[in-house]
Amino acid sequence: MRLLIAGIGLIGRRHLEHALSMPQIDVVGVVDPQLRQEHVPHYSSIEAVTVEADAILIATPSHLHADHAEAAAARGWHMLIEKPVAHSLDAADRIIAAAETAGVQTLVGHHRRHHSAVAALKAILAEGIIGTPVLASMIWAMKKPDPYFDVAWRAGPDGSPVLINLVHEVDLLRYLFGDVISVSGTGSNAQRNAARVESGAAVLGFEGGMAASIAFADTSASPFGFEAGTGENPNIGATGEDYLRICGTKGAVSFPSLTVWSGAQDWSQAPKRARHDWAANVPLISQLEHLADVCSGKAPPKISAVEARKTLETTLAIEAAVGVTCLA
Numbered sequence: 001m002r003l004l005i006a007g008i009g010l011i012g013r014r015h016l017e018h019a020l021s022m023p024q025i026d027v028v029g030v031v032d033p034q035l036r037q038e039h040v041p042h043y044s045s046i047e048a049v050t051v052e053a054d055a056i057l058i059a060t061p062s063h064l065h066a067d068h069a070e071a072a073a074a075r076g077w078h079m080l081i082e083k084p085v086a087h088s089l090d091a092a093d094r095i096i097a098a099a100e101t102a103g104v105q106t107l108v109g110h111h112r113r114h115h116s117a118v119a120a121l122k123a124i125l126a127e128g129i130i131g132t133p134v135l136a137s138m139i140w141a142m143k144k145p146d147p148y149f150d151v152a153w154r155a156g157p158d159g160s161p162v163l164i165n166l167v168h169e170v171d172l173l174r175y176l177f178g179d180v181i182s183v184s185g186t187g188s189n190a191q192r193n194a195a196r197v198e199s200g201a202a203v204l205g206f207e208g209g210m211a212a213s214i215a216f217a218d219t220s221a222s223p224f225g226f227e228a229g230t231g232e233n234p235n236i237g238a239t240g241e242d243y244l245r246i247c248g249t250k251g252a253v254s255f256p257s258l259t260v261w262s263g264a265q266d267w268s269q270a271p272k273r274a275r276h277d278w279a280a281n282v283p284l285i286s287q288l289e290h291l292a293d294v295c296s297g298k299a300p301p302k303i304s305a306v307e308a309r310k311t312l313e314t315t316l317a318i319e320a321a322v323g324v325t326c327l328a
């Protein structure tokens with residue numbers, strides 16, 4: 001796969017490092033008006049690219065995704081777009097329309113769908129060990145350092161953890177349980193008193209009656225969160241603690257330890273505990289391998305722009321629900 005990478009910032013740099021280490025990928029150029037990368041052809045804009053490519057990885061700021069996806073589609077490149085697919089539903093629709101018109105594939109960077117622990121959890125649910133899921137309870141509570149908010153765009157409402165962090169949690173829950181049909185929530189900015197939500201809770205209703213709660217905070221030095229639990233992100237301290245519990249008609253499972261409880265007929269019996277293993281992988285690498293398969297027609301995208309738009313829609317609904325209580 002001849003790959004371009006646009007946006008060599010925080011996440012683009014990690015993608016570039018992985019792509020350069022993969023024999024099946026030829027990084028034919030990087031696109032960024034700010035940064036020059038040694039040993040790789042550099043272009044200051046997508047329009048300036050002169051090299052042939054099969055795909056582009058768009059890791060530019062979210063509000064530019066639609067512009068860049070339209071430009072990429074016009075060049076006939078398949079694309080991996082970082083999450084969130086776009087900053088608004090209208091922008092997501094522009095991406096979907098451009099890709100359809102050009103006949104190119106879109107894959108969106110919800111990389112947890114490529115995490116081996118998530119695959120193992122999905123397999124446990126599919127095997128029916130805990131029966132039909134009826135509820136899930138999640139805590140994502142991390143303390144962001146103060147300088148994180150010194151960047152201009154993060155100082156205001158766009159620095160809310162909902163579209164930055166909870167979008168991952170929403171996509172994970174959608175991946176496990178399907179489409180969301182209702183959203184409610186409450187939020188607060190009591191610690192930092194900034195013009196954005198910093199903590200709160202959301203309740204999601206799913207088709208089929210399943211409900212999930214997400215309690216969140218970027219002001220808490222707790223050990224609970226996907227990144228802390230799995231050790232997935234080199235920039236976030238690993239704790240190994242569970243942050244998600246799923247309860248079903250025949251038992252329950254907590255994640256990421258994959259501790260499964262089953263065997264009780266009703267509340268007169270204590271369910272038995274068992275541990276399931278998962279072998280660590282690097283999801284960003286698995287995602288690039290999948291992109292190569294998508295480009296060569298070997299696999300449909302695990303999450304296309306159409307599917308990621310649904311995750312965005314739910315996340316924006318959470319932002320509206322939790323924001324109303326503290327930003328009115």
Ligand SMILES: NC(=O)c1ccc[n+]([C@@H]2O[C@H](COP(=O)([O-])OP(=O)(O)OC[C@H]3O[C@@H](n4cnc5c(N)ncnc54)[C@H](O)[C@@H]3O)[C@@H](O)[C@H]2O)c1
Pocket residue numbers: 006007008009010011012031032033034035044045046059060061062064082083084109110111
């Ligand atoms: N999957 C994840 O876990 C994850 C993590 C972080 C960020 N992201 C997403 O990745 C995207 C980028 O986030 P970031 O934190 O890396 O941002 P960043 O600000 O660190 O980097 C963005 C880069 O894009 C470049 N850029 C700006 N305009 C450009 C243009 N017109 N053409 C090409 N490059 C341009 C900037 O110069 C910068 O180098 C966002 O959509 C974000 O939500 C995803």
